[in-house]
Amino acid sequence: MIALFNRTPRAPLEYTRTLWMRLWVGSVLVFLYAPLLVLMIFSFNDSKRNVVWRGFTTKYYEKALNNDTLVEALVNSLTIAGLATVFSLVLGAMTAVMLWRFKFRLKGIVDGTISLPIIVPEICLGVAMLIFFAWVDWPTDLIWPLNLSAITIAHITFCFPFVTMVVRARLASFNKEEEEAAKDLGASEWQAFRDVLLPHMRPALVAGSLLAFTLSLDDFVITFFTAGPDTITFPVKVYSMVRFSVTPEVNAASTLLIVLTVVLTAIALKIQGTRNLTVSHA
Amino acid sequence: MTAQKSPIIEIRNVSKRFGKVTAVDNVSLDILAGEFFVLLGPSGCGKTTLLRMIAGFEMPTEGQILIDGQDMAHVPPNRRPVNMVFQSYAVFPHMSVADNVAYGLKIAGVGRSEREERVREALELVKLGGFEDRMPDQMSGGQRQRVALARSLVMRPKVLLLDEPLSALDAKLRAQMQFELADLQDQVGITFVTVTHDQDEALSMACRIAVMNKGDVAQLATPSDLYEYPANRFVADFVGSVNLFEGKLTLDEPDKAAVDCPGVGKIYLNHGVTGPHGADVWVALRPEKIYLHVPGAGKAVQAAGQDAPEGHNFARGRITGMSYLGDITLFDITLDDGATIRVSRPNLSRHDQEDFEWNDRVSMHWRADSPVVLLS
Numbered sequence: 001m002i003a004l005f006n007r008t009p010r011a012p013l014e015y016t017r018t019l020w021m022r023l024w025v026g027s028v029l030v031f032l033y034a035p036l037l038v039l040m041i042f043s044f045n046d047s048k049r050n051v052v053w054r055g056f057t058t059k060y061y062e063k064a065l066n067n068d069t070l071v072e073a074l075v076n077s078l079t080i081a082g083l084a085t086v087f088s089l090v091l092g093a094m095t096a097v098m099l100w101r102f103k104f105r106l107k108g109i110v111d112g113t114i115s116l117p118i119i120v121p122e123i124c125l126g127v128a129m130l131i132f133f134a135w136v137d138w139p140t141d142l143i144w145p146l147n148l149s150a151i152t153i154a155h156i157t158f159c160f161p162f163v164t165m166v167v168r169a170r171l172a173s174f175n176k177e178e179e180e181a182a183k184d185l186g187a188s189e190w191q192a193f194r195d196v197l198l199p200h201m202r203p204a205l206v207a208g209s210l211l212a213f214t215l216s217l218d219d220f221v222i223t224f225f226t227a228g229p230d231t232i233t234f235p236v237k238v239y240s241m242v243r244f245s246v247t248p249e250v251n252a253a254s255t256l257l258i259v260l261t262v263v264l265t266a267i268a269l270k271i272q273g274t275r276n277l278t279v280s281h282a
Numbered sequence: 283m284t285a286q287k288s289p290i291i292e293i294r295n296v297s298k299r300f301g302k303v304t305a306v307d308n309v310s311l312d313i314l315a316g317e318f319f320v321l322l323g324p325s326g327c328g329k330t331t332l333l334r335m336i337a338g339f340e341m342p343t344e345g346q347i348l349i350d351g352q353d354m355a356h357v358p359p360n361r362r363p364v365n366m367v368f369q370s371y372a373v374f375p376h377m378s379v380a381d382n383v384a385y386g387l388k389i390a391g392v393g394r395s396e397r398e399e400r401v402r403e404a405l406e407l408v409k410l411g412g413f414e415d416r417m418p419d420q421m422s423g424g425q426r427q428r429v430a431l432a433r434s435l436v437m438r439p440k441v442l443l444l445d446e447p448l449s450a451l452d453a454k455l456r457a458q459m460q461f462e463l464a465d466l467q468d469q470v471g472i473t474f475v476t477v478t479h480d481q482d483e484a485l486s487m488a489c490r491i492a493v494m495n496k497g498d499v500a501q502l503a504t505p506s507d508l509y510e511y512p513a514n515r516f517v518a519d520f521v522g523s524v525n526l527f528e529g530k531l532t533l534d535e536p537d538k539a540a541v542d543c544p545g546v547g548k549i550y551l552n553h554g555v556t557g558p559h560g561a562d563v564w565v566a567l568r569p570e571k572i573y574l575h576v577p578g579a580g581k582a583v584q585a586a587g588q589d590a591p592e593g594h595n596f597a598r599g600r601i602t603g604m605s606y607l608g609d610i611t612l613f614d615i616t617l618d619d620g621a622t623i624r625v626s627r628p629n630l631s632r633h634d635q636e637d638f639e640w641n642d643r644v645s646m647h648w649r650a651d652s653p654v655v656l657l658s
Binding site for chain 2: 175177178180181182183184185186187188191195196199200
């Protein structure tokens with residue numbers, strides 16, 4: 001046979017050079033991102049309906065940004081996500097350190113139940129939260145941002161176990177001799193934590209807060225059950241808009257949200273240095 | 283010589299139990315100021331636990347540890363005048379070399395200019411000058427260890443503790459570091475306490491060695507005393523290689539002794555052992571202290587006869603194993619009386635290893651001051 005391309009022969013494990021593997025990877029990417037791309041493209045569609053392309057326009061972005069309840073919902077969602085992230089981060093990291101560091105009675109039970117909010121179906125957690133807040137008679141007519149307190153608390157409940165999981169996984173690779181070395185050199189318990197353990201945890205803290213932020217931002221089910229009559233979040237608002245008709249306005253709002261989260265994630269990874277998320281020091 | 287120096291660490295009746303396991307069992311010993319002290323023993327003998335108790339990371343269940351005359355019972359690790367080089371080196375991965383070394387000084391509140399000066403000095407001392415801005419993950423294991431050393435030395439501790447300092451290095455580097463550590467200790471004059479399971483390391487670096495076994499100190503002696511005058515079978519066997527024969531003490535006077543070892547023969551010593559007459563004892567004989575002869579001419583009998591009565595300190599047998607190691611050759615010889623004995627022979631000339639073959643009949647002798655009689 002005539003060699004058309006004078007290239008080195010494919011090594012047995014160089015799968016990325018086979019055609020079928022490239023096709024497979026390509027189709028996975030299409031499967032993952034085609035719906036999002038369609039959503040983004042149709043946000044520029046000059047038509048009331050989403051089915052047929054009628055020309056380019058940005059008027060639905062204007063419309064979305066001038067929709068007061070939509071903007072209010074977005075601000076609410078971001079506020080809730082921000083608060084939930086901060087509290088989940090502190091609570092989750094502390095829980096992880098406690099479970100990693102100490103031995104105590106009933107540790108097994110604490111360890112087992114800590115991830116329960118991850119396992120329990122969201123709908124059950126939502127109903128449970130609804131009943132709980134009704135039972136304690138949680139006020140619903142507070143001023144902003146206190147009117148978001150019930151939703152925020154509910155979000156912290158299911159977000160912080162994720163932070164705990166990520167941080168614990170990171171702590172498993174910590175060399176305890178490093179902390180002992182710090183103390184050996186004169187550091188107090190707090191100084192050793194601040195100077196040695198915390199820097200080791202940092203990549204997990206970044207990953208954990210990203211996780212918490214996005215989980216909280218797009219949560220629908222639990223929010224739906226815990227929101228008061230007058231509070232609305234972005235996913236809930238989108239849902240109510242879609243119930244009437246899927247207009248490009250919904251597309252535009254969603255696109256803004258996607259861009260926002262992608263930018264935030266990129267910034268966080270940039271600050272952190274992506275390498276540190278995966279590489280651990282021996 | 284060392285006896286005049288004062289102890290810097292006094293360990294008094296210290297025991298450490300983890301649940302039902304006794305890691306250190308009623309150990310008492312003094313470590314003298316300025317010496318290179320080695321805790322030697324197999325894994326699980328309690329040597330690391332003892333070191334960690336000196337550093338303050340473990341508390342003794344019983345007993346007392348004094349450093350420089352002060353009781354350490356209520357002194358946490360960060361207040362003790364000792365510093366430790368950890369087995370994993372424990373170099374802080376997110377700090378540069380200079381920041382690693384400066385860490386202790388920073389905590390102690392030493393001013394910037396003095397700090398920089400001392401960091402520079404410490405790095406010079408461990409031959410890492412110019413590495414200030416490197417990150418630990420850009421360094422080799424040996425270099426990281428030097429960082430850990432500098433980080434401890436910069437604190438000018440009274441005692442430097444080293445936990446298996448050379449175990450992670452390759453053979454060549456280990457041999458080099460043995461010398462460098464001994465040199466360094468000489469230069470800075472700080473007391474070094476090292477834990478190791480490697481007898482070569484211990485013999486080459488130490489002023490004194492405490493051999494530990496099952497939480498107990500089996501013997502505390504200088505390297506040469508430990509090797510030439512082991513106190514018991516454990517030490518004889520753990521430090522160096524040795525032939526151990528069981529026998530009965532048949533003669534024990536101030537200037538001579540004899541042991542009858544079945545399977546080997548009669549062993550004569552030119553000094554007394556003050557053991558009970560007729561007692562069961564063990565004789566330790568180092569492989570390099572046995573002379574090997576081509577059989578026939580009776581040279582072994584003659585040589586043995588020079589310092590022992592007739593019929594003592596010689597044996598005949600057949601070579602049943604040989605291993606050529608370059609500088610020496612090891613022989614396993616099955617004696618006519620049944621026992622197996624190991625002999626090592628230096629290859630003094632290029633053709634020495636050709637003198638003997640497998641299955642050759644050989645005779646051997648040893649001098650009357652070579653065997654050691656052990657009562658336990």
